[in-house]
């Protein structure tokens with residue numbers, strides 16, 4: 001692929017509150033269509049129709065692009081969100097995150113991690129050993145940006161996800177974001193559940209553990225959601241990590257494996 005790519009970004013607000021965001025890297029001839037889809041999505045969001053929509057377009061120098069791979073997807077079916085959070089906790093501990101850090105992250109997400117008990121616009125940075133929150137702005141957090149699937153990966157991925165009933169924008173965007181996050185060397189793992197009241201699934205991800213989708217991580221109707229990035233990074237290198245997550249253009253050119261669904265049954 002030799003075409004110049006453009007970073008296309010959308011942020012939508014209602015009553016001063018962030019309701020939706022989206023990220024693509026697209027060649028010029030796809031810009032119009034991709035931007036239209038973003039506007040439509042901001043106007044139809046389950047958290048309310050956007051009042052203010054910001055779209056930005058910025059060319060990416062080809063030499064600046066880094067290339068990556070999608071994490072393998074595992075599809076864990078649980079019976080309820082409580083079981084989902086237990087499973088997420090055990091997986092994050094298995095990925096090397098201290099239990100205290102996982103518990104703190106879950107407590108923040110459940111209560112609304114931004115001031116006033118709201119959802120953040122981006123992710124928390126959590127020290128993977130102590131559980132200390134490290135992001136500079138607890139309302140904004142860190143917003144992973146400038147990443148996308150290559151056209152070939154997007155085409156391959158759709159039918160594979162459809163075979164599992166997972167071919168929807170939530171899963172595709174979350175996989176894309178997680179691919180960039182787990183590629184960061186000082187990032188141990190990620191935890192996410194949505195702020196969309198109708199979307200109850202979430203995931204944990206790490207470089208070696210892949211993308212572990214969990215069918216329920218929150219109760220129906222719950223608007224508090226968010227992301228926690230568990231980091232092992234000295235404080236003086238945090239700015240480098242944040243800059244990479246927010247600014248480094250990252251194109252995913254290789255697909256990961258899509259594993260069949262696995263049922264988890266409560267053992268009590």
Ligand code: AMP
Nearest residue numbers: 119120121122123143144194195226227
């Ligand atoms: P979503 O999966 O879009 O429902 O987003 C769930 C939560 O993840 C949001 O409430 C934000 O806190 C966070 N989030 C959304 N987009 C990003 C992003 N690009 N980078 C970091 N965190 C994000």
